[in-house]
Amino acid sequence: xxxxxxxxxxxxxxxxxxxxxxxxxxxxxxxxxxxxxxxxxxxxxxxxxxxxxxxxxxxxxxxxxxxxxxxxxxxxxxxxxxxxxxxxxxxxxxxxxxxxxxxxxxxxxxxxxxxxxxxxxxxxxxxxxxxxxxxxxxxxxxxxxxxxxxxx
Amino acid sequence: xxxxxxxxxxxxxxxxxxxxxxxxxxxxxxxxxxxxxxxxxxxxxxxxxxxxxxxxxxxxxxxxxxxxxxxxxxxxxxxxxxxxxxxxxxxxxxxxxxxxxxxxxxxxxxxxxxxxxxxxxxxxxxxxxxxxxxxxxxxxxxxxxxxxxxxx
DNA sequence: TATAAGTGGATAGCAAGCTATGTTTTATGA
DNA sequence: TCATAAAACATAGCTTGCTATCCACTTATA
Numbered sequence: 001x002x003x004x005x006x007x008x009x010x011x012x013x014x015x016x017x018x019x020x021x022x023x024x025x026x027x028x029x030x031x032x033x034x035x036x037x038x039x040x041x042x043x044x045x046x047x048x049x050x051x052x053x054x055x056x057x058x059x060x061x062x063x064x065x066x067x068x069x070x071x072x073x074x075x076x077x078x079x080x081x082x083x084x085x086x087x088x089x090x091x092x093x094x095x096x097x098x099x100x101x102x103x104x105x106x107x108x109x110x111x112x113x114x115x116x117x118x119x120x121x122x123x124x125x126x127x128x129x130x131x132x133x134x135x136x137x138x139x140x141x142x143x144x145x146x147x148x149x150x151x152x
Numbered sequence: 153x154x155x156x157x158x159x160x161x162x163x164x165x166x167x168x169x170x171x172x173x174x175x176x177x178x179x180x181x182x183x184x185x186x187x188x189x190x191x192x193x194x195x196x197x198x199x200x201x202x203x204x205x206x207x208x209x210x211x212x213x214x215x216x217x218x219x220x221x222x223x224x225x226x227x228x229x230x231x232x233x234x235x236x237x238x239x240x241x242x243x244x245x246x247x248x249x250x251x252x253x254x255x256x257x258x259x260x261x262x263x264x265x266x267x268x269x270x271x272x273x274x275x276x277x278x279x280x281x282x283x284x285x286x287x288x289x290x291x292x293x294x295x296x297x298x299x300x301x302x303x304x
Numbered sequence: 305t306a307t308a309a310g311t312g313g314a315t316a317g318c319a320a321g322c323t324a325t326g327t328t329t330t331a332t333g334a
Numbered sequence: 335t336c337a338t339a340a341a342a343c344a345t346a347g348c349t350t351g352c353t354a355t356c357c358a359c360t361t362a363t364a
Binding site: 173177186187188213214216217220221224239240241242 | 319320321322323324327328329330
């Protein structure tokens, strides 16, 4: 029997990620935001001022991706940046008044979509699912770091 | 206690999808392919000739995304297309000799990454994980189709 | 204290998603 | 039959992600 993509972690995960992003974007677009902004909104929600580097690590994305995201968020008036007084290379980002206000809507949207996603799963099924997700992420992380030196 | 993104389906799923895509791309790039080609490679692997519409449905993506993917695959010599004799609007896509040859590598890469992803999970844990993924995808599908008419 | 190495960001260029919209052909129905 | 609706594909424009590379500034070291 050949490859059943509905039983492929890669296929299903990609599909699910796109569906969730679409659902989030549908909720956030009317208030001028989108799914890529979420990690930044969460990181800065309590008034923190973080560097691009810190935000990049928080969101677990690559630095140029974060740079582009921050640039769009600044364009949209959600964040402000000031020079880091201790390092002339760096900037410190924080939420604008508008961004702080909207960060509540972002949390609501996140909770709503997560709840819709897990509908019909029991408490223990949810626990098992989230635990498996964490395990699989960790597997892939080590798979990717292991692959690099082997090539060299 | 505030939002724990490591227990958010949306966050973890997005993270996992990116990790898997990276792992796949690392395997496929040396042979001139990438993760977005996979559904098409699978759909056409046994010599089928399908329309863009059929491929779009198979891959569960939007039509313009498939159009762009097919255009890159044609550029890379993996597929050929001929006019549909029964419908002058449509094209029929199939794998080139090179594409057919490479489709085996794609399946191998898919199996390898899926296995790496699920490492350390027991048989029943894998079953539960895949079942939960299917359930959550189906939840999101109906959430999205439900949301539209409510807005109108 | 110079120089070398390392770090924070910026930029270029591409892939893979999406929505919205246009064009051509096919199908329907009054 | 002919007008209209529907379908297949193309195109524009945007977001979010990646790798590779460069510049400027800091830090470490000979």
